[in-house]
Amino acid sequence: MEMVKVTVDGQTVEVPNGSTILAAAKKAGIKIPTLCYHEDFNVKAMCRICVVEVVGARTLQAACSQPVSDGMVIITNSPAVRQARKINLELLLSNHPQDCLNCVRNQRCELQALADQLGVQQQRFHTKTRPESPKDESTAALVRDPDKCILCRRCVEVCHEVQSVGAIAPGNRGINTQILPAGGVDLNDVACVQCGQCSLVCPVAAIYEQDHTERVWAALADPEKHVVVQTAPAIRVSIGEEFGMEPGQVTTGQLVAALRRLGFDRVFDTDFTADLTIIEEGHEFIDRLTNGGVLPMITSCSPGWIKFIEHFYPEYLDHLSTCKSPQQMFGALAKTYYAEKAGIDPKNIYVVSIMPCTAKKFECGRPEMSASGYPDVDAVLTTRELGKMLRQAGIVFSELPEEEYDDPFGITTGAGVIFGASGGVMEAALRTVYEVVTKETLPSVDFNAVRGIEGIKEAEVDLKGTKVKVAVANGLGNARKLMDLIKEGKADYQFIEIMCCPGGCIGGGGQPIPTTNEIRKKRIEAIYKADAGLPLRKSHENPAVKTLYEEYLGKPLGEKSHQLLHTHYTKRGKYPEKSVG
Amino acid sequence: MLAKTDCSLPTPKLSAILDKYKKSPGSLLEILREAQAINGYLSREILQLIAEEVGVPESKVYGVATFYSLFKTAPTGRYIIRICESAPCHIRGAQDVLAAIEKTLAIKPGETTPDGKFTLEFTSCLGLCGVAPAMMINDQVFGNLTGDRVREIINSF
Ligand code: SF4
Ligand code: SF4
Ligand code: SF4
Numbered sequence: 042m043e044m045v046k047v048t049v050d051g052q053t054v055e056v057p058n059g060s061t062i063l064a065a066a067k068k069a070g071i072k073i074p075t076l077c078y079h080e081d082f083n084v085k086a087m088c089r090i091c092v093v094e095v096v097g098a099r100t101l102q103a104a105c106s107q108p109v110s111d112g113m114v115i116i117t118n119s120p121a122v123r124q125a126r127k128i129n130l131e132l133l134l135s136n137h138p139q140d141c142l143n144c145v146r147n148q149r150c151e152l153q154a155l156a157d158q159l160g161v162q163q164q165r166f167h168t169k170t171r172p173e174s175p176k177d178e179s180t181a182a183l184v185r186d187p188d189k190c191i192l193c194r195r196c197v198e199v200c201h202e203v204q205s206v207g208a209i210a211p212g213n214r215g216i217n218t219q220i221l222p223a224g225g226v227d228l229n230d231v232a233c234v235q236c237g238q239c240s241l242v243c244p245v246a247a248i249y250e251q252d253h254t255e256r257v258w259a260a261l262a263d264p265e266k267h268v269v270v271q272t273a274p275a276i277r278v279s280i281g282e283e284f285g286m287e288p289g290q291v292t293t294g295q296l297v298a299a300l301r302r303l304g305f306d307r308v309f310d311t312d313f314t315a316d317l318t319i320i321e322e323g324h325e326f327i328d329r330l331t332n333g334g335v336l337p338m339i340t341s342c343s344p345g346w347i348k349f350i351e352h353f354y355p356e357y358l359d360h361l362s363t364c365k366s367p368q369q370m371f372g373a374l375a376k377t378y379y380a381e382k383a384g385i386d387p388k389n390i391y392v393v394s395i396m397p398c399t400a401k402k403f404e405c406g407r408p409e410m411s412a413s414g415y416p417d418v419d420a421v422l423t424t425r426e427l428g429k430m431l432r433q434a435g436i437v438f439s440e441l442p443e444e445e446y447d448d449p450f451g452i453t454t455g456a457g458v459i460f461g462a463s464g465g466v467m468e469a470a471l472r473t474v475y476e477v478v479t480k481e482t483l484p485s486v487d488f489n490a491v492r493g494i495e496g497i498k499e500a501e502v503d504l505k506g507t508k509v510k511v512a513v514a515n516g517l518g519n520a521r522k523l524m525d526l527i528k529e530g531k532a533d534y535q536f537i538e539i540m541c542c543p544g545g546c547i548g549g550g551g552q553p554i555p556t557t558n559e560i561r562k563k564r565i566e567a568i569y570k571a572d573a574g575l576p577l578r579k580s581h582e583n584p585a586v587k588t589l590y591e592e593y594l595g596k597p598l599g600e601k602s603h604q605l606l607h608t609h610y611t612k613r614g615k616y617p618e619k620s621v622g
Numbered sequence: 623m624l625a626k627t628d629c630s631l632p633t634p635k636l637s638a639i640l641d642k643y644k645k646s647p648g649s650l651l652e653i654l655r656e657a658q659a660i661n662g663y664l665s666r667e668i669l670q671l672i673a674e675e676v677g678v679p680e681s682k683v684y685g686v687a688t689f690y691s692l693f694k695t696a697p698t699g700r701y702i703i704r705i706c707e708s709a710p711c712h713i714r715g716a717q718d719v720l721a722a723i724e725k726t727l728a729i730k731p732g733e734t735t736p737d738g739k740f741t742l743e744f745t746s747c748l749g750l751c752g753v754a755p756a757m758m759i760n761d762q763v764f765g766n767l768t769g770d771r772v773r774e775i776i777n778s779f
């Protein structure tokens with residue numbers, strides 16, 4: 042690569058030709074303030090917060106979009122630069138509700154942080170000309186607050202380019218510009234999958250998750266309620282970031298301790314029902330493979346993916362495994378098997394999930410998800426919401442001792458843990474399917490071909506004569522590619538894993554902010570570290586799962602399983618609004 | 623789900639338009655302009671059919687349709703009242719005139735009366751600053767407006 046020399050504030054640095062001024066400054070140890078820029082997306086240069094002086098240029102340049110040239114002399118900190126940045130920000134703020142104290146993003150907001158960084162101390166411009174709009178609270182998972190939107194368009198990029206959903210886009214013009222669903226209708230009335238990737242990239246409080254913390258506090262304070270909590274695989278490698286820890290730390294033990302201190306009666310692990318999912322789904326796959334069932338079979342753990350196929354490929358729903366997601370299996374068992382075992386009336390059991398995902402809030406409200414006669418799951422907290430509750434309770438996460446999960450849903454395997462990363466469900470399934478079909482022990486449990494953040498991965502496994510071709514996709518744009526292959530009859534796979542969010546659940550829409558692809562990679566490493574550190578690595582070796590079948594379920598795909606652990610899907614179509622077609 | 627054969631949709635005319643532009647990508651504006659001529663505005667159904675044909679999400683087509691004030695995404699009344707929102711009219715009392723219209727018709731700018739007779743809209747300068755505040759109803763212009771006068775004008779339609 043051709044390198045060029047540029048001078049940034051008197052320092053000379055060498056960077057690849059075509060680098061932006063922003064990247065060159067970073068190399069010189071200078072962090073130019075940015076707002077609309079996001080490292081994983083195309084540059085839009087909307088906000089002009091990142092302006093710098095380039096010697097010889099007539100006007101200030103946007104550092105996030107302007108490429109360097111050899112010999113360029115850049116000044117990032119001059120009176121003119123400081124003034125321009127500040128005025129640009131103040132103009133943005135003049136149209137922004139001055140509401141930080143009451144805001145969900147208070148102290149975790151890029152706009153607020155910039156106001157501090159650029160030294161805004163008073164409101165000089167009062168030009169609030171933008172018409173006010175009501176909040177959109179129509180969906181189960183998300184709230185949109187257009188008044189706080191700074192029109193950076195990151196959400197549009199992630200929704201269209203990464204997820205290929207296209208639920209929201211800029212509409213109207215000038216001062217009336219807003220990010221809108223088609224027709225200006227509520228988000229719930231268009232094909233939005235509620236993945237929350239938009240909430241993950243929004244720099245301000247213009248899109249965020251529906252709050253479940255209040256109902257959880259209420260349940261914890263209610264002496265009638267037996268409150269149990271389950272933690273998704275991906276939480277143990279991300280919750281530390283809510284407390285300023287470096288991404289990529291495994292904090293399973295502290296997570297358990299923290300939840301116990303919050304007052305949960307039992308702290309359980311969704312990994313347990315991840316193992317159970319593998320038993321049910323593995324047998325379902327073997328059944329389809331040997332009895333001519335619909336193939337390729339596609340995994341069904343990711344509720345954003347489920348909603349996507351229901352909207353965009355409704356004619357392919359019979360490719361989905363009928364297994365409920367681990368979250369819902371857990372809830373169904375907590376209010377039946379566990380209720381019986383513990384001698385508690387299921388109506389008094391309150392199930393809380395800690396999930397990396399906003400779509401889980403939608404999933405738990407699906408009408409079919411109430412196998413016991415009560416909702417399987419009563420409340421879903423994102424990683425961010427759990428962070429908030431722990432801060433409210435004054436729990437110092439980093440100083441907690443490591444504690445163990447409760448029995449019986451605390452006994453898990455590495456196969457359950459890796460559900461948190463793209464490829465993990467496939468790998469866990471292969472570990473079990475191989476041994477069930479061949480009746481032999483796997484030489485190595487590691488299926489490296491399906492690991493990593495790459496959008497689409499493929500592998501072939503030889504089940505002693507039967508070759509099985511599998512594919513793994515993460516991010517709905519990649520899911521769409523695989524679905525189009527199936528549609529064109531060009532997919533020669535038997536088994537496909539699809540996760541809605543880039544990187545899998547570790548990159549979910551409810552994870553700590555920021556979540557970038559770099560951070561996703563660190564969380565993925567942590568997931569496989571946690572897997573490797575466990576004594577049991579295969580779901581079918583989980584003793585508590587075996588006991589569950591002996592005591593209660595009978596056999597995989599049996600009658601009880603069908604009643605509690607399996608589900609059906611809904612054809613939604615691309616234009617779900619009732620008034621249309 | 624939207625079916626292309628749904629007979630309530632204006633498919634024949636729209637299909638002809640879509641066919642015409644099939645081979646020229648980037649003709650979204652032309653398609654929208656011709657499609658609007660079918661029944662005076664771009665309904666959700668029309669936007670969806672265009673989105674399918676052009677291969678972009680409906681949200682983006684809607685975004686384009688609302689960016690240009692020439693395009694309408696809701697049916698308009700038989701009479702479109704355009705009230706000037708420029709500074710000269712503002713200074714000479716356009717707000718009072720607007721309030722009187724809103725009260726008489728019980729609609730706000732951007733809305734249409736339930737009987738489909740009037741639509742109220744803002745417009746930028748009409749070049750009638752000499753007789754500000756001013757408005758247009760379809761092709762007719764009215765100046766030197768007051769609350770009382772605007773009520774009379776509306777009632778005369
Ligand atoms: S979005 Fe940020 S700047 Fe706006 S009110 Fe909330 S915290 Fe303050
Ligand atoms: S939740 Fe997902 S599908 Fe819905 S608007 Fe946000 S990014 Fe798009
Ligand atoms: S909603 Fe958030 S991410 Fe989307 S444009 Fe507005 S500020 Fe940016």
Ligand code: FES
Nearest residue numbers: 076086088089105
């Ligand atoms: S960060 Fe460069 S223009 Fe917004």
